[in-house]
Amino acid sequence: MGISLSGITHAGQNLRKPVLLTLLGVCIEIEVVIASFILSEVWREWGRGLFGSTKIYHQWHQGNSLLGxxxxxxxxxxxTSFSRKLRISRAALNWVYVAGGFLIILKSFDVVNTVFVDYMDRLFESYPDMDSFINNLLILCGCLTVLVGLMWAMYDISRLNITLSEQNAQLDREMQERSDTESRLSVQEKRLSSILQALPSPVFxxxxxxxxxxxNKFFALLWGRGEENLVGLHLRQVLPEALFERGxxxxxxxxxxxxxxNYVVNISNRTYEINTYPTMDEEGNVPSITVLALDITDKLRGEEERRLLQEAVNSAAESIIIVDETGLIEYVNPAFEEQSGYSRKEVQGQLYNLMHSEALDEALIQEIKDTLEQGKSWRGRLISQKKDGALMYETATISPITNQDGVIKHYVSVKRNITRELQLEQQLQQAQKLEALGTMAGGITHNLNNVLAIILGRSELGAQMLEAENPARENFEIIMRTAARSSDMIKRLLTFSRKQAGGMKPVEVAPLIREQLSLMRNYLPSNITILEAILLDKEIIIADAVELQQAFVNLINNANYxxxxxxxxxxxxxxxxxxxxELLATTGMLSPGDYVRLRVRDTGCGMDSDTQMRMFDPFFTTKAADEGTGLGLPMVHGSVLRAGGQIQVESAPGKGTEISLYLPAAEETARGIEEASLEMPVSGRGITVMVVDDMADFSDLLTMNLEYFGFEVCSFSDPEEAMAFFSDNPDMVKVAVLDYMMPGMNGKDLGAALKNIRPGLPLVLLSGYACGITNENARDFGFSAMFDKPVEISTLARMLASLVSQS
Known part of the structure; x- marks a missing residue:
């Protein structure tokens, strides 16, 4: 209501001038009517007597008409002004215009009439009487017209008052709504301002x-303006020039x-992403834009850390697997693909246990589940199965991954393939076993070889002293064969337990295998069908021919069994x-290069994984006690390793076995196959041999046999006595035979002492012990030749005669 009263007061002030004009016009009209009436009555009563003449009367009447x-x-x-101020309807306003027009016409006619009368007086010198009826009629019409217009106006004013009241009420409502809207807008403006100021990023x-x-305040703080209000400033006044031009x-x-x-800029060693958005009005125009600067420094750093983490995971040598809480695989890294043979697409969405080997027992699986359900990490060894069915031994760490609420949502498994390490560990254990066996064998074979040397030497001497037809000669030969087999057994034991190679020479593999296979055909039973696939002819390897031949025989025997x-x-x-x-074989790694591969495949019973793990252990055998010694495959293993090769075994129960020997192929320049020399009769006449061995029986045996071939022998069991004799007679001795293992001074040291006295003295070393000296490296220690005990006297005699003739 306050608003409408204010409007009425304002309207009253605007109507004051039209009302005054109207009252002034009414007063003049009343005065004119009164004056006209008085003039008419005076003229009627007194006529010219009062005015003096008609002309004066009409002049007064004319002035009164002009005033009207x-x-x-x-x-x-x-x-008219009053009606307009009241804002009456157009129809009522027209009536006011018509009434006003009649009134003006009436007054104009009255003026014309007085002028006409005055004109007629001047023209005819007479004054016609004015028509009072017409004047009165015109006055009546004008008044009626004004009265109708005023009544209409009053009626319209009453309606206008009603309408004005309604408009005032509507205006009140609109003003109230506007006030409410302004209040809401003010609240929203404050809220938006609060939101704008609360934004942690600069925005303007x-x-x-x-x-x-x-x-907001952060925009000012970004440019070092503190709490300063920057509204109204040009952006060029705030930003550096280069940044302003870019923005x-x-x-x-x-x-x-x-x-x-959007674009990215660097400000004060921080990286910001500038996002610019259009701000549209109701008509779709863009009068302004909103600019938001987001500090993405930490985001970029986090993305870089995630990138590095991803690269680390992708580059890791360990298999990394992430599964959800139901056990479905969500992620695997490249190492998993390489080691398992499965691609990422093949395993995503599959259960994690698809790689579990049947070798895993239920107790271990349950242990893993129980540990993970407690929120702890499980660590241990697992046996996984590759895509090709091969087993893979792994060390695994499986850990639960929880969300913010502590609920387990994922599991991560980090596994390292230790198959090669286990194989290397087994090889180390094998080597340690061989080393222990070699140590043990070295401790007993010396005495055994000495005993066998006496048995073999006495038997050989006895056989030579008998006639060929003598029945007792056969007994000596049986003793000799038995001693030779025993000696061969000891040599085999020493061979695979030695760390150094034996007689490594260039060997043509194909002729050796063909020859041995030809002999084995007669030995193998008729239910064995031999398939020969020898694709080489003159390929050379560096190996001990005897060892290689024996290894081949052992593989044939095992396949037959x-x-x-x-x-x-x-x-x-x-x-x-x-x-x-690099290729991982059963016994170790094969380096890149050319290899001669010897394969022996059978269709027998095959071997399980436990047997394969122990097949190269010394004395391990699956044969009956009287059928095998457990030294065959260990000897094969040792022979191949000494030749620089490895062994690959593929076997499964009921599917047979295939054993492949990978032996490094030699260069063509290594082709130096020694031709077997024709045996010549041995004669030791004129040759003095010094024999030094602490075992008297063997020394006596050796003396007797060498004397049989014509040698003159000086025998000693004490190295010191032998040294004293040689010092006195250096030129008498043509060649010396020394035992390696002797008390006080071994054969190597005694040989060095003899060489100091006579550098050109040929020396031959005998040993029943793995002393580290072979026939190939004997010259490095000052010896011309080396023989393992027991030795064939004829071979030794031939060597001694040869050395003396060469010197």
Whole structure:
């Protein structure tokens, strides 16, 4: 209501002037009517007697008419203005105009009439009487017209009052709504201002001319303006010039395209992403833009850390597997693909246990589940199965991954393939066993060889002293063969337990294998079918021919045993292979290069994994006690290793066995096959031999046998006595035979002492112990030759005669 009263007061002030004009016009008209009436009555009563003449009367009447015209004009102006101020309807306003027009016409006619009368007086010198009826009629019409217009106006005013009341009420409502809207807008403005100030990132509004319309405190702080109000400043006054020019180009594109833009800038060693958005009005125009600067330094650093983590995971040598809480695989790294043979697509969405080997027992699986359900990490060894079915031994760490609420949502498994390490560990254990066996063998074989040497030497001497037809000679030969087999057994024991190589020479593999296979055909039973696949002819390897031949025989014997009693197929293969990358064989790693591969495959019973793990252990055998010694495969293993090769075993129960020997192929320049020399009769006449051995029986045996071949022998059991004798007679001795293992001074040291006295003295070393000296490296220690005990006297005699003749 306060608003409507204010409006009425204001309206009253505006109506004051029209009302005054109207009252003034009414007063003039009343005065004119009264004056006209008085003049008419006076003229009627007194006529010219009072006025003196008609002319004076008409002049007075004319002046009164002019005054009436002036009053009517003022009255019409006041009424018209008053009607307009009241904002009456157009129809009522037209009636006011018509009434005012009649009044003015009436007054004008009255003036014309007085002028006409005055004109007629001047023209005819007479004054016609004015028509009072017409004047009165006109006055009546004018008044009626004004009365109708005023009544209409009053009626319209009453309606206007009603309408004005309604409009005032509507105006009150609109003003109240406007007030409420302004209040809401004020609250929203404060809320938006609070939100703007609460934003942790710099934000500001900019018009198209580049002036700042609004901003938050962080925008001012970013540019070192503290709490300063930057509204109204041009953006160029706030930003560095280079940054302003760059931002200007992006901002203009936002205004032109009505689409967001963003770019990255560096400010004070921090990286910001500038996001510019158009701010549209109701008509779809873009009067301003909103600019938000997001500090993405930590985000970029986090992305870089995640990238490095991803690269680390992808580059890790360990298999990394992430599964969800149901056990479905979500992620595997490249190491998993390489080691397992499965691709990422093949395992994603599959259960994690797809790689579990049947070798895992239920107790271990349950242990893993119980540990993980407690929120702890499980660590241990697992046996996994590759895509090709091969087993893989791994050390695994499986850990639960929880969300923010502590609920387990994922599991991560980090596994390292230790198959090669286990094989290397087994090889180390094998080597340690061999070393222990060698130590043990070295401690007993010396005495055994000495005993066998006496048995063999006495038997050989006895056989030579008998006639060929003498029946007792056969007994000596049996003793000799038995001693030779025993000696061979001891040599085999020493061979695979030695760390150094034996008689390594260039060997043509194919002729050796063909020859031995030809002999074995007669030995193998008829239920064995031999398949020969020898694809080489003159390929050379560096190996001990005897060891290689014995290794081949051992593999044939084992294959035959595995196929009995049903029999089967025995395939012998010999070919050349080229290995481009490192290959993990059963017994170790094969370096890249060319290899001669000797394969022995049978269709026998095969071997389980436990047997394969122990097949190269000394004295391990699956044969009956009277059928095997457990030294065959260990000897094969040792022979191949000494030749620089490795062994690959593929076997499964009921599927047979295939053993491949990979032996490094030698260069063509190594082709130096020694031709067997024809045996010549031995004669030791004129040759004095010094024999030094602490075992008297063997020394006596050696003396007797060498004397049988014509040698003159000086025998000593004490190295010191031998040294004293040689010092006195250095030129008498042509060649010396020394035992290695002697008390006080071993054969190597005694030989060095003899060489100091006579450097050109030929020396031959005998040993029943693995002393580290072989026939190949004997010259490095000052010896011309080396023989293992027991030795054939004829061979030794031939060597002694040869050395003396060469010297």
């Amino acid at each position: 015209l002036f009053g009517s004009l003022i009255l019409v102006l006041g009424v 509004l900019l018009n198209i001319d580049g002036f700042i319309l609004a901003h 200007k180009s992006f901002s203009m594109r936002v205004f032109e395209r009505n689409a967001p833009e 595995a196929m009995q009693p049903e029999g089967g197929e025995l395939e012998i293969g010999l070919d050349k292979v080229c290995i481009d990358n």
